[in-house]
Amino acid sequence: MAIKQLLKRTSGWLYLNSSVGRQQLHGAGVILMLHRVLADDNAANLPHRNELCVGPKAFEHLLGWLKKHFDCVPLMDILQPGSLRSERPKVALTFDDGWRDNAVNAYPLLQKYQVPASIFLSTDFIGSRQRFWWESIGETLWNSHGEKARAHLIECLQQLGRPLPVLCDDPDAQRRSLALLHFLQALKTLSPQDLNHLTDACPQESLPQALDWHQVRSLEASGLIRFGPHGASHAILTGLDDQTLDEELSRSRQALLNGCNRPLPVYCYPNGDNDERVRQHVADHDFPFALGTGTGIYRGANDPLALPRFGVSQRTARNPDLLSWRIYRGARP
Template identity: 55%
Template sequence: MDAKLLLKRAFKGWVGSAWQYSPAGRARLTTAGVVLMLHRVLADDQAANTPHRGPLCVGQQSFEMLLIWLRRHFDCVPLQQLLEQPGGQRPRVALTFDDGWRDNAEYAYPLLERHGVPASIFLSTDFIGSPQGFWWESIGETLWQHAADPASQPLRERLRSHGVRVPDALLQAGSSAVRSRALGALLQRLKTLPAVTLQALADACPATGAPHSLDWAQVRQLESSGLVSFGPHGASHGILTQFSAEQLAADLRRSHEALQRHCQAPLPIYCYPNGDHNAEVRAAVANLGYRHALATQPGLIDASQNPLALPRIDVSQATAQATSLLAWRLFKGARA
C-alpha cells in the first residue's frame, strides 16, 4: 500500500474516532441506530485481504476483533428490536449478513455465540439447499484459480458471447494484487446482467465440491439457537428493478413462501438484492406484509427514513481490521 493511501486512511481513522468520542458523536449515536451489512466470514484473514474479496469478505480473526470492539462501544441487539427502537442509553448496533453463505455457519456463528452477539441473515432462497453456487463465487474462483486453464474455457466463451472480455492481467499466473483488482472490476461489471444470464455463467464453471450456501437444516439449527434470525434477500438474487411486474411478484412471493415454510419466526423485514429498489418494488414488498426493508445506501437509522428503504453501513475486511475506519463510515453515515 503506497504512502499516500496510508496517509488518507490514517486521516479518515483519526476523524472517525474523534467524532465517535466527541459529545456530538455520542449524542448522534444514542439517538440513531446502526445496522451493519456483512456478507461472508472466511476462515483465513489472508484470503479476505485480497482486493477482489476484501469488500465482501471478512477474515475470522478480524471478525472476532470487530465483535469485541462493538461490544465495547455498542449494545448489540437483534435487528427487529433496533428498527423498533433505534435509540438507547448506549449506542445500538445490529448485524446483518446478506446471501446465506455456508461459511457463516462455520466461521461466523461460533464467534457470535462466544460473544453473545445476535445477527440476522438474509437468504437468497433459490440457492439454499441447492448444489448451484452463488454466481459471484463460482465465476470469481474459476477465473482466480483457472483463468488461463482449459477448465475455465466454457466460462470464458460464455463471457465473450455476452461481450465481456477477460482482462489480460487476469490471464497471468499468480495471486498478485493486480490480478485481484482486475477480477474485482470484472465481477462488478457482471452485476448488471440478468439473473438468468449470471446463473448460466455460473453453471459453465467447473464443480468446486462443497456448496457455497447454507442448507435448510443449517438454517433451522441456527434459528433454534435464538441468536440468529432469517429474512428474504430475493429468490433468484436478481436485481428487482430489472424485472417485469410479473417477474417481480413471482420472485418476491417465492422468497417469502420459502421463509414461511422453513423458518419458525421469519423476519418481517425484506433485504433488496444489491440494494436496488424503486416505488414499484417497495409497494410490492409492502403488499406481502413487510414493514421494513433494507437497502445498501449508507446512513444511520432514525425516524426520518422511509421504513422500506433503510440504510446500512457496510463492513469490509479493511474496516473490520481497522475499526477507526468503521468509525469514519459511521461519521459519514451520520452526515448522509
C-alpha cells in the same frame, strides 16, 4: 493513501470518543451489512474478495470493537425499539445471501461474543446445489479450480462479447485481483440467463455454497440468529416485470414461512436495488420494513422500506475506526 487512511481512522476514533459524537448517536441505530466470513484472513484480503468477505481474525476484532462502543442488539430492537433506553448507540449485524460459512465460521464467533445477527436468505439457494455467480465465476477466473476450467470459462466469456482484460493475467496478485474485481462488477450488466450460463460453465464445488434448511433451523433455535428473505433467485428486483416481481416476493416469503419459526418482517433487496414500484410491491406483500444499501444511521424517521446500512469489508473489519468515520459522515444532519 496511508496518510488519508490515518486521518480517517483518527477522525473516526475521535468521533466515537467525543461528547459530540455520543450526542449525535444517542438513541440512534446503526445497521451493518456483511456477506461472508471466510476461514482465512489472507484470502479475504484480496480485492476481489475484500468487499464481500471478512476473515475470522478480522471478524473477531470487529466484534470486540463493537461490544466496546455499542449495544449489540437484534435488528428488530432498532426497528421497533421498546421502552428501555440506553445511553450507548445500538448496532445490529445483518448478513446477505445465506452463505454456508455464516454457520461454519461466523456463528461460533457470534456465539462467543453473544452478538445477535440477522441473515437474509436467497431462498432458492438454500438446501440446493445452486451457486452464486459472483463466487463461481470469480474463483474460476482466479484459477482456484485449475487452468483447464479457467480457459473454458474465458472461451464462454468471449462468446458473450466479454473478453477477459489483460490485467487479469498480471503476475502481481494485488493488481490481478483488483482487475478481476472490476471485471466482475462489469458482469452485473449481463442478463440473468447469461450469468447462469457462465456459472454452469464453472466446475461444481465439493460442498454447496449456501446454507441448508437444517442449518437454518439450528441457528434459529440458538436464539441468536433470525432470518429474513433476500429474494428467491437473487434477481435484481427493479429489472422484473410486475408479475415476475410478485412471484419472486411470494416464493421467498413462503420459503421462509415453511423453513423458519419466526421469520423477520423485513425484506432485503438483492444488490440493494429498489425504486418506488418495488417498494410498493414489497409493502403489498406485508413487509413493513426493507433493507437497502444506502448509508446512514437509523433514527426512526427513515423510509422503513429503504433502510440504510453500512457495508463491512475485510478492510473495515481490520480497522473499525474506518467504520466509525463512515458512521460519523452518515450521522451528520
